[in-house]
Structure formats: structure tokens, C-alpha cells
Amino acid sequence: MSTAATGPAPAIALTHVSKTYQGGVRALDDVSLTVARGTFLAVMGPSGSGKSTLMHCAAGLDVPSEGSVAIDGHEIGRLNETRRTELRRERVGFVFQSYNLVPSLSVADNVTLPLRLAGRAPDRDWVTTLVERVGLAGRLAHRPTELSGGQQQRAAIVRALVARPAVVFADEPTGALDLRTAHEVLDLLRDLVDELGQTVVMVTHDPGAAARAHRALVMADGRVVDTLDKPGAAELADRLVTLGRN
Numbered sequence: 001m002s003t004a005a006t007g008p009a010p011a012i013a014l015t016h017v018s019k020t021y022q023g024g025v026r027a028l029d030d031v032s033l034t035v036a037r038g039t040f041l042a043v044m045g046p047s048g049s050g051k052s053t054l055m056h057c058a059a060g061l062d063v064p065s066e067g068s069v070a071i072d073g074h075e076i077g078r079l080n081e082t083r084r085t086e087l088r089r090e091r092v093g094f095v096f097q098s099y100n101l102v103p104s105l106s107v108a109d110n111v112t113l114p115l116r117l118a119g120r121a122p123d124r125d126w127v128t129t130l131v132e133r134v135g136l137a138g139r140l141a142h143r144p145t146e147l148s149g150g151q152q153q154r155a156a157i158v159r160a161l162v163a164r165p166a167v168v169f170a171d172e173p174t175g176a177l178d179l180r181t182a183h184e185v186l187d188l189l190r191d192l193v194d195e196l197g198q199t200v201v202m203v204t205h206d207p208g209a210a211a212r213a214h215r216a217l218v219m220a221d222g223r224v225v226d227t228l229d230k231p232g233a234a235e236l237a238d239r240l241v242t243l244g245r246n
Helices: 051-058 082-089 107-117 124-133 151-160 181-194 232-245
Strands: 012-023 025-035 042-043 067-073 092-096 167-173 200-203 213-221 224-231
Touching: 012 051, 025 051, 025 067, 025 224, 042 051, 042 181, 051 067, 051 167, 051 200, 082 092, 092 151, 107 124, 107 151, 124 151, 151 167, 151 181, 181 200, 213 232, 224 232
Parallel strands: 042 200, 042 213, 092 167, 167 200
Antiparallel strands: 012 025, 012 067, 213 224
């Protein structure tokens, strides 16, 4: 008797996830979500909608009160804090609004820092490929303060990708950038998905940024209230306005 082949696990899988904080505040309410490999997902919603809590639980930064979270097929609820930290280093990359680069380190040392913290030697060919892809080949000896905001965010993107993670979480990655630079960074994120097969989950309040994604989730009151494929900025903005009126 033959058994059908099982494909690779999704990058992220949440099953009936809820998160209740002290005092009974329910930030997530029975959320189920699968993020396929090689996709760009945007998560939107008004303040207090649960989008940041969703990211924290999906990335293994927080543990849900109920339900399960699997990263690249690994159920994080079964792991202790040490192993969960190791899993994040191996399989998760992060891009933050404030870049979070170490000011005293060069760009070269900043982008390889996650590997050094994990005791792993960098793949020099892969680092070179990433640095050239984001246009920082001539900036490796510079300190972060010698770079523009867009260049710092590009360095942060390389750092997020250097360990070849299963998924990159981008938390308001264009929030500190001017409009032109924000567009360039969003184009880069989309290209990394389309050309390198990277998986990206981006939390944003900006309908224009979310419109760069393959799919957008709209959250309210800890729940996913809408899922839009190939979302348009106007469509997303209208949805947020509607939620704000309710």
C-alpha cells in the first residue's frame, strides 16, 4: 500500500490561538492561520486589534494561552524558553521600525551578528549575495550612523535573512522612512519573496504598504475579520475606516 507524499510544513501555522493577559484582557481570540512558504502576508488593524500580539505569538516571542503555534513544523508550545530562543535564531528573522542595529559595530558585523550569537560561521557567499542584492556592497565598513535610514533598514533586512530563516517578521518596517525610501524597502521585501522564495509576515498600519503583499489580514478585537488576496490600498483603507466606525 502506497502512502501519499507529504509536502513541507507551512512557514507558520496557528490553530485556535488565544492570548489572555493578566486582568482578563483577551488580545487574541481563537485565531487560526496558515502562512505558506514563499508568500508575503500583511497584517493590519486599528490600535488594540491584536496584530502585534499575533506577531509575537507567531514568532515565538510569546506563548499563547490556548491553541498551538508551529514554526516551520516545530510546535513551540512543547519547547522550553531556551529551546524556543534557539528556534527563533535558527528559523525566524526580524525587521523592526527602529532598525535595532548596534551603533558600535560595522555593517558587516551587524548583519552577521545573529550567526555569531548562535555560534555559527556565516556563509560568505550568501552574505555577499544579500549585501549586493540590497545595494550595500560599498557600505560594509561603515557604522549605522554613517548610513541613511533606508540603508540602515536594508542592513537590518540582510541581518534578518542571513541565517536563511523560514520566515521574516517585519514590524512596521517603513514607519521611520520617508515615502520614497519606504517604497524602495517595500519593493525589496516583495522582491525577496518573489525572487528568493522568502516568507515575510509584515505588521503595518499603512494600507499602501499592505497592498504590496500577496494577502492581507484585517484584525479587530483580537480576531481576523477579513482576508484579502491581492489587496488594493483603497480597499484596505475603506475596510479600516469601516472598522473605525463600528
